[in-house]
Structures are given as structure tokens and as C-alpha cells.
Amino acid sequence: MQAGPVVSLVVPFYNEGAGVDAFFKTINATLTRVDTASFEIVCVDDGSKDDTLARLLSASQSDPRIKVLELSRNFGKEAALTAGLDAAMGDAVIPMDADLQDPPELIIQMIEKWRLGADVVLARRIDRHGDSMAKRGTANLFYKIHNRVSHVEIPANVGDFRLMNRASVDALKRLPERQRFMKGMFAWIGFRTEVVDYMRPARATGSSKFTGWRLWNFALEGFTSFSSAPLRIWTYIGSFSTLLTFIYLVFIVIRTLVYGVDVPGYASLLVSILFFGSLQLISVGILGEYIGRIYTESKQRPVYVVRQVYGDNREP
Ligand code: UDP
Ligand code: MG
DSSP states (O other), rough: OSSEEEEEOOOESSSSSHHHHHHHHHHHHHHTOOSSSSEEEEEESOOOOOSSHHHHHHHHHHHEEEEEEEESOOOOOHHHHHHHHHHHHEEEEEOOOOOOOOTTHHHHHHHHHHHHOOOEEEEEEOOHHHHHOOHHHHHHHHHHHHHHHHHOOOOOOOEEEEEEEEEHHHHHHHHOOSOOOHHHHHHHHHHHHHHHHHOOOOSSSSSSSSSSOOOOOHHHHHHHHHOOOOHHHHHHHHHHHHHHHHHHHHHHHHHHHHHHOOOHHHHHHHHHHHHHHHHHHHHHHHHHHHHHHHHHHTTTOOOOOOEEEEESSSSO
């Protein structure tokens, strides 16, 4: 058995059957180059419908470092990551994607920085040509708006791929929210952070699970989890339009007093009714977004449910 600290890799798998073997092959090639630490690989099967679980299990037969956590259904990447972080026992934990979009070689640099005293080491993508134009554009827009309205700054172009020491993982575990926007939660805990840069390659196999509508909801999750600006903005919009309405009211009253009753007024009436009606609908909708989240939080449901744990040979 190797001495030295243990590093846990936490890898969520959702319908990645085609990529499992390639993943372990690449990972192994990298891990054998590290002799300052030993590893455990926590694989979370997030309710895959293909042969991901079977392949994970057969990989774990021949490699005692692999531990497999099977969730009872698909809970989504954030929940799967949480499950993996909870199960990881290492002195440092590295969450990474199963599709090899997070280059394993970086693990070596991360561990180096960690041993030099960093609590958290972020992997920052300096090039995202593996992602589509639209995805890059909307991602940039998201970071820009989010960091303007929220107190917690999320570093741009940093995903979940990072190294966290034990203290920061424990801090993260103390965040009890059910709606888990991991990017924001990672940023919220703080700690002494260093960065390594890399080029983000395209997916090795399969296709991205995050497209269009799912990404939009993900972004909404980000705003509502870490900012109440969308709620507060209505106070200002409301005050401003009240002021305008008041000025208009004074104008109408005076005009009526001076020129007498003026029946035609259909257009201005309809416009103001429609305008304020839709303004109210938008603000009620935003209230709804937050109330919906309060509702889910108040149910206190667990973030994920484990069906079975395989290959955990630390416990007797
Ligand atoms: N994933 C997951 N559950 C889901 C969706 C995705 O565990 O419901 C995993 C997926 O298997 C992969 C990682 O999350 O390991 C990132 O997914 P993907 O590559 O589709 O996202 P992208 O790289 O496009 O952001
Ligand atoms: Mg990917």
C-alpha cells in the first residue's frame, strides 16, 4: 500500500456506457504517473438507462480503487456530484466529468498546487472550441449578468473540475440546500484558491446532456440561488412607474379642468392597462420562481437516494 495522502476522484455517469472503458484507460495512464498520493475513484451512476452500471461494476472488479455508487434514479448532475462528494473519503477531492472533457493530466498539476498550500485548485478553460458558439455565447452572458447582480462571484469558464481539500469539502457539505447550483456553492465557500488553465476538448463519446432548455433552467437556478436582485428590482420599477403615472395624472386632471371633459382617450387607457397588466404578470412570475424554490426547500427531501454501494472495501 502506498503511503501519503489519498485523493478521491468523483465522477458522475449518466448514460456514458460507450465511454466508461476509455475513461478508466485514460485515467489509469495518468494516475500511474503520480507517486505522491494514492487514489480512490468514486463513480456515481446517476440512474443510467444503458449499460453504464454494468461496465462500472466490471471495471471495479479488477481495480480496488474504484467504488461505485448507484442512485435510485436520475437525479441530475448536481445531485450526483453531491452524492459522490459525500461518499469520498480522500484528503483532497477532485470532481470530474466522465466524458474526458476534463483532461486527467491536470490532476497532476492540481495535486502539486495543493501540496504547495492551496485549498482549492480550479481548472479554467481558456479555450472552449469543444462547445458550440451558442453555448459559449450564452455562458459568457450568464457569468456577466450573474456576477453583476449577485454577491458571490462565480469565476468565468470554470466548471466543476477542480481540486478541493478536506476542509473545503466539509464546508461544502454544510450547505443544506436542495436546489444545488454547485458552481455557485463552490464559489460561496471561498478558501485559498489557485487556478490552472487548460484547453477544453470536445466530448470523447456520446453527446452533451445539457442543451437548450436544460441550460436555461440551470441559469435560472443560478440567479435565484445566489441573488435576490430579480425580486428587489420590482420595488424600483414600481416606484418609477408610479412616479410617471402620478405626473400623467396631474397632467390629465389639469387638462380636464382647463379644456373640459374629453371623452376620446381610448388609446391611452388601453395602453396603460396592458402595460401595467403585463408588468404585474412578470413580477408575479418572478415571485413564483422564488416561492417555488421555497416550497422545494421546505419539503426537506434528501438531495439524492442511493440504491446500492459497490466495492466499498474500507468498511468491514
Ligand atoms: N451527468 C449526470 N447526470 C445528468 C446529466 C449529466 O451525472 O443528469 C454527468 C455526465 O455523465 C457527465 C457530466 O455529468 O459525466 C457532464 O455532462 P455533460 O458532458 O453532458 O455536460 P457538458 O460537458 O456538456 O456541460
Ligand atoms: Mg461534457
